[in-house]
Amino acid sequence: MRSALARASPLSSAMDIVREDLSQKRKRKRIVLAGAGVAVVLLITLGLSRLKPAAPTVEKSAVWMDTVKRGPMRREVRGPGSLVPESEGILQISASTDARVERLLIQPGSTVAPTAILLEMSNSELQRDALDADWQLKAAQAEMTNTRVRLQKELMDQQAAAATVQSDYHQAQLTAETNEGLFKDGLVANLTLKLSRVRAEELATRNEIEHKRLAVYSDSAKAQEDVQRAKVEQLRALADLKRSQLDALHVRAGIAGVLQELPLQVGQRVVPGTTLAKVVQPNKLKAQLKIAETQAKDIGIGQPSSIDTRNGIVKGKVSRVDPSVQNGTVTVDVALKGELPKGARPDLSVDGTIELDLLPDVVSVGRPAFGQEQNLVTLFRVTPEGDEAQRVKVRLGKSSVNTVQILDGLKPGDRVILSDMSAWDAYDRVRLK
Numbered sequence: 001m002r003s004a005l006a007r008a009s010p011l012s013s014a015m016d017i018v019r020e021d022l023s024q025k026r027k028r029k030r031i032v033l034a035g036a037g038v039a040v041v042l043l044i045t046l047g048l049s050r051l052k053p054a055a056p057t058v059e060k061s062a063v064w065m066d067t068v069k070r071g072p073m074r075r076e077v078r079g080p081g082s083l084v085p086e087s088e089g090i091l092q093i094s095a096s097t098d099a100r101v102e103r104l105l106i107q108p109g110s111t112v113a114p115t116a117i118l119l120e121m122s123n124s125e126l127q128r129d130a131l132d133a134d135w136q137l138k139a140a141q142a143e144m145t146n147t148r149v150r151l152q153k154e155l156m157d158q159q160a161a162a163a164t165v166q167s168d169y170h171q172a173q174l175t176a177e178t179n180e181g182l183f184k185d186g187l188v189a190n191l192t193l194k195l196s197r198v199r200a201e202e203l204a205t206r207n208e209i210e211h212k213r214l215a216v217y218s219d220s221a222k223a224q225e226d227v228q229r230a231k232v233e234q235l236r237a238l239a240d241l242k243r244s245q246l247d248a249l250h251v252r253a254g255i256a257g258v259l260q261e262l263p264l265q266v267g268q269r270v271v272p273g274t275t276l277a278k279v280v281q282p283n284k285l286k287a288q289l290k291i292a293e294t295q296a297k298d299i300g301i302g303q304p305s306s307i308d309t310r311n312g313i314v315k316g317k318v319s320r321v322d323p324s325v326q327n328g329t330v331t332v333d334v335a336l337k338g339e340l341p342k343g344a345r346p347d348l349s350v351d352g353t354i355e356l357d358l359l360p361d362v363v364s365v366g367r368p369a370f371g372q373e374q375n376l377v378t379l380f381r382v383t384p385e386g387d388e389a390q391r392v393k394v395r396l397g398k399s400s401v402n403t404v405q406i407l408d409g410l411k412p413g414d415r416v417i418l419s420d421m422s423a424w425d426a427y428d429r430v431r432l433k
Contacts, residue, residue, distance in 0.1 A: 055388065056424060057431045063419040065382065066366035070412045073364045075356040075400045077299065079329070081289035083309075083348045089284025091254050095274040097245050099123045101264050108262050112253040118262065118277050121249040121270070130242035137235040144228040151221040158217050162210035169203035176200040257281040260346055280346050287316060287334040289352040294372065296321070296330035298356045305334045308351045312341030318354060353401065362397070363406040369420040373399035380430060382415040389417055390429045 099121035106118050176196040182188035253259065261278040270276065287307045291299065299321055307314045314336050322331035334352060371377035373396055380389035394416075397405030410416065424430055 055429045055431045056427055057433055058389075058424070060432050063417045063421075064366075065415055065417050068363060068365045068406060068410045068412050068414040068416065070363050071361065073359045073362050073398075073400065073403055073405060075298075075359065075398060076353050077291055077295040077356060078351065078353045078401045079289045079291040079295075079332070081287055081307075081332075081350055081352050083285045083344060083346055083350060084288045085280040085346055086284045086286050089257070089281040091257075091279045092275060093118075093251060093254065093277045093279070095121075095270045095272055095276055096248050097123055097126055097272060099126075099249055099270055101266055101268045101270065104262065104264065104266060106259055106262070108259050110259050112257065112259050112279060114253055114255055116253045118251045118253060118259065119264065121251065123246075123249060126242065126246055126249070130239070130246045133235065133239035133242045137232070137239045140228070140232045140235045144225070144232050147228045148225055151224060155217060155221055158214050162207075162214045165203065165206045165210045169200070169207040172196065172200040172203045251276050253277075253279050255279055255281060258345070282345055283340065285340065285344060285346065286319065286336060287314075287350055287352055289332045289334060289350075289354075290329040291332050291354070293325045293328055293330050296332070299330075299332060299354055303354055303356065305352055305354045307334060307336065308353075309341050309344055309348060310350070311343050314338060314340060314344075356400075359398065359405065363410070363412060364403045365406055365410065365416060366418050367399060367402055367404045368416075368418045370422075371396055371404070373397060373404065379410075380417040380421055380424075381410065382417065382432065386415075386432065388429055388431055391427075 100123070101119060102122050103120045104118075105120065106112060106116065112118070176193075176199070179188050179193045179196040183190065183193045257279045258281075259277060260280045261275070264270070264276065287305075299318060301318055301321065303318045305316045305318060307316055315338060316334040316336040318332060319335040320333035324330075332352075332354065334354075368377065368379060376393060376395050378391050379394050381392045382389045392409055394409035395407040397407045399405065421430075
């Protein structure tokens, strides 16, 4: 039995060795297979990571496309605005005195004549002051008349006295001349001759004094009359002012036009300077446009413009460019030429287009949804087959309302997508169908 077992032991050992070898081979095989699987997974992952993402599909009908072309490009800017009265075509009526509104006779929007009364006001103090000024004027006029009569009487008295002295002087002169002749003939004593000469000289002096006194009195009378006349004129001006203020309580239009504003209520009290009404002449209007500050830098006085009133196009020229910027826009005034379309009135909303210049020979395309002039932007260029569009960098030049100059990145004949493609910023190409 033992000898049999002893003979069998070498065989068992050999079988164990064989089993161990087979087990190790299976382990190595599994390790190799596992390593190969890992390598395959890594290779697949690497390959997938290097694959470009699938291009999204875009409907051709949903995008706006344009073809790049070469030729002249007219530069224009556009902006909204409104019609406003010219400075000489608007009259703003203000209160000159304190008053109370009694009646409103005409409503805004009505056509008015220059003499049309828009509203009536009252002021009892002004009425009393006007009456007082009239009575003071009449009193001053009566006093001036009395002064003139008195001065004329005094002047005549002075003239009479001067005339008497002059007559006496002439008589004394004749007497002296007569005595000289008689003295030569020995008929008059020397003393008589001398007395007559002295008398003549005395009256000559008095005559000269009286004439000077008469001239001085005339100047004095004229000065007194001028003082009284100035007082009358002063009171007349005051009375005219009070009457004009009283008449101004009947507020008139002043010009022929349309009553645009009447911001008052019956019974309302107003103070000097309060706006009572605004009258405009509808045939004297200008367009006032709001242009984005980024587009207004090339606008100049005299540039041709066209204003769309939605009832017709009116030609005009730029007359003023506001130097300041408000809310991102620049105010541009356009003087209108020709007859205005029907319905044109102040505050009417309009759209204006201003022609800047003409570029004779440039490469241009429709203006994209995003991108300012003189900037680098990316656009999708359509392939010749028309089934795809690829992203390209494009440098823009000067721009207009609907077109923009191309400096680099596109050539004539290329078709590009101008719509907003920001939803596909992660892709360099899109499919079109």
